[in-house]
Amino acid sequence: MEAKREAPEEAGPGRLSIRSSFTERSRPAGNASGQIVKSNYMCTAEAHILFRIVGSGRHSSFCSSCVQTVALLEPHTHAQCALNYPMQNTTGSGDAIFLAVAGFLASEIKHLLVPNPVSQGLEVSRSAYAYVPSIHHQCRPESTGKPLARNLQVHESRGSVPKGFSLDGPAPDEELLSLRMALVQNDMNGLLATLEDISMPSSPNYGQHLSKAEVEQFVAPSSQTIDTVNAWFTENNINATTINSAGDWLAFSMLVGQANNLFGANFSIFTHNASGKKITRTLSYSIPSYLKGHVELVHPTVTFVVPPAKSSVTAQRIGSTGVRRRSTDAEPSACEEQVDPACLQTLYGIPTTPATQSSNLIGVTGYGEEWANEADLAQFLQEFRPDVSENSTFPVYTIDGGINDQDPGWAGFEANLDTQYTAGIATGVPIEFLSVGSDITDGVFGFWDSANFFLTQDEPPTVITTSYGTDEDDVGLAVAYNLCNTYAQLSALGTTVLFSSGDGGVTGTQTDDSCTYFEPSFPATCPYVTSVGATTGANPETAAYFSSGGFSNYWGVPSFQSSAVSGYLSDLGDTNAGLYNASGRGFPDVSAQGINFVFIADTESWNVNGTSCSSPTFAAVVALLNDRLLAAGKSTLGWLNPLLYSTAASALNDITTGDNPGCGTNGFPATTGWDPVTGLGTPNFDALLSALGV
Template sequence: MKSNILLLASALAASVIAAPASTYTVHERRSAQSASKWVKRDEPLDSRAIVPVKIALTQCNLGNGHGWLMDVSDPSSENYGQHWTTEKITETFAAEETTVTSVTTWLTSSGISEDRITVSNSKSWIRMDLTIAEAESLLKTEYKMYEHTESAKRSLAVDEYSVPASISKHINFITPTVQHLTATRHFQPAKPARKSEVAEVQKLDSSVAWDLSNCGHNITRACIQALYNMPNGTHSKSSLAVVELNDQVFNPTDLSDYMNTFVTGKKVPDTSIYVMSDTIFNKTLETSESKTGEGNLDVMLTYGLVYPQPIIYYQIGDFNLCGVGGKNGTFQISAPAACPYVTAVGSTEIPSGGSVKDAEHATNAFASGGGFSNQWALPKYQEKAMEYYYKNYAPEYTSKQYNNTQKVRGYPDIAANGNNIVIYEQGSLTRKDGTSASAPIVASLFSLINGERFAAGKGPVGFVNPVLYADPGAMNDIVTGSNPGVGTEGFECVEGWDPVTGLGTPDYGKLLKAFMALK
């Protein structure tokens, strides 16, 4: 995402003049919901600053995608587990050649040379580095810096943008535009953090016995394994991808200390962590107090649980989607959790001072996300669970607070512990909270199941939701707790599926049996 290309004002002016006249049409506008949480800052932007612009091309066969996915994911399908190759996916969904040609011709005729334009191998994206001035000219728009009213995150965005009417049909969307993408180091150098701005690590007593006796206060790898019946990893043929959609990284030294303390009893080299980023081991990032919390949590949980499976670590982090909030008492919808093609994970915890033998409840330390989509229809795999939920536990909230049509996707699908997770940070033991801990636990569990399937000559589990809903007994039902918010108690945990913890927490042994019984 780096570029050293800076165009002189005269060159910029020339490119603008050279752009052909065409009838432009507004392609996207910022939503009212997004605008309610982001405040436009009246500050000048450097017109020479480089912006990584991506154009999502209109793809082929998307209307058939759902059916094809369910055909290989539904446990009742004859084609279950017969996942497509990368080549077949690319060939099936790639944009038509006329689409690629039309868009690239528009770009070159607008003064962007071919050597600056990259078409993805999947023929679904076009990427180029533009200055802000070039992007504004190309899209007939004006970029501004926005700030989130709650998180104070900053975002480069526009109110609307336009493209030629003749190529609008060839473009799905363009970023960064109306989406709020966090601006990080490659756009604008961050100001050095004052000491008071850096979160101080809450150090734990290293003399504590890290066994099951302390799980009511400190969740370690052993606690997680006991809670969800998870074994040590034994197969290295499987692998697990960890993706950071922010500028967080992991600290290799902290990871080695974690593995030594909780997994192997010795320091483990990070040679099984395949890093897809050229900045991950940059010493400044590696030792930064404010950059490793999320990255450390993700890598330590996953690698600790699936070891000796390798981890593929993708650090994206330049311009990435931020969530949007609700207002006026409307429950916030989480993205991408509300999407029916995502396995959404809620958060649970052990009762304070309890043990792994006690039933977990929804997290009290923070509100575990959950609810109902305003966009996605109720998926077939979820129909039975939702019918039971609405028949017995329909929420009393009105349509002003959530989508109560009973015809939309509900989430999460599953849950796992997300409170008091013990990791290393800056060389010391500390605790972290959040569904950002719950999701890696669930991902690790399925990666272990993949290892067993590979050893038996089977394929990976793929999209797991249809199997989870077909066999809800493989989960530990969570019936206590809620996810309060916007002045209410939120939704409540109930018998069966609920919009706080989904179907419940996983039981590895039961899920392994279910997936091993499939082709």
């Protein structure tokens, strides 16, 4: 949908003229003698008043900021505007003819209209207007030279400047903002209910994933929403473009001054203290009341994140002498020294035989201009998987200015790690890499843009792994919900969406001395993604101390998880009481090894720790399970969580020792069953295959 401005139609008896608040409002109006005078009246209610200077035949917008393009709709279509009334005229030289729409009583007009002091000689004739009763209306003179926001309602707000940011001052009125608007989707609740139905192993519809067209039918906005929002853009002379195939997201640009006016906002410059990066945001914004129910959010406004997103990888060069090549029959204890594909295959029972299903695909994402190097992957496979082909080519897609520079000296650590372990473990499963650059306008690191990229593909990956995230409260609630529901759309298509849980323990990005509460990670807390924590060691595995986990402040406990969470909290008792949301969605869901991984970058070997290691490892397991399912004529796994917390719970290796300290506490302890450090545990391939009935 592209919001296009139509040329205004000349007003006449029984007609309304729709005019832009920003391009028409300063047009001079003729007085009774045809002379030019200024008539700047401002409105604070939703009605459009026109007057025609009969002597000159001119038409001008009066109270032009009150233009409602819903005037073009049928009578009573909009609750606040009954606009299709016949207009009664009284003509005569020197009379201004006022067409008062949805507005004010005849006896009140002289009290409600206040001429601009610079408009000398403009008389208001009480007999020269059309009378349409019912809705209170008020006009007042303008003194600022800018349209005033009218009948706005606060849509999103923050109580204070978020932690880690400081306020510099107001943003210049001339600064250009790139904004997006999410429209209310037609039936998102219906999509989520359908997703739950097709993802519950006990449902007769289990595994019956939706088509792209079926998903879009749920999320596309209604025609009424499109018309109403399109009219608002036209009214304000703003060009908007649809940026996804479902049509529920629009992109547009405007100056700060205009945005402050239209949205009743105070866009300001904020500095991210740690990085020094500056962003323009507001602590609150409003929308016209008639857009409520049509507009879900305007963005970026109250979301405070600074690209690139935080990757959960830390690497140390170890050189070629520190690398120990293993045979594929390595003992699990080998993982104590160094983690490579062979030790993971042995530890988790992952098969080494090549996959056979060409429709099975792993998507790996990289942010902050990260890309994966094919030469490094070839070297990695030669050293650690000499039993497979060294054909290391894979498609690299770029969005938001992403990079695919195959110079090995510039490849990203995170990108190389993720591609090397998905390709090195999921033998024969093709991978694709999505490089997200720094030209980001989605306000959430490119997370939304990357999700939308996969949604537009005819055949999206069957599993997507992402090793990036942020603190949950960095992201506005409405934005978090919308992005989470976007991952639900991918899940409905049959894609498993994995995110690393983060490396901040219970602290998140806070420092211990400033920490007053446990900080959950996002998108790991989204119920429609599977969050992966980290473990270390073997015989037994134990929780990695940095593995982020806890409870969401945005989402309540989902039904699939309620038993697991309530059982854990019952055993936990009063420990950490008041530091976390005991009624929130718990994360992570599962875990995998996350310490002492070896990978190749610029021909050298590096040692790396983090849940960045864990997510691609689990993604490789999911991909191989999908391969077996497809070969058996079944569908891919899609949204994993309902399966994991039911029939597959016993197919995971339960991790019962370790914790994730922070904020001056020991954090949460790992224990029997689910816990907010390692989730339900680490993969056992054969047991998972059996739970799937393959």
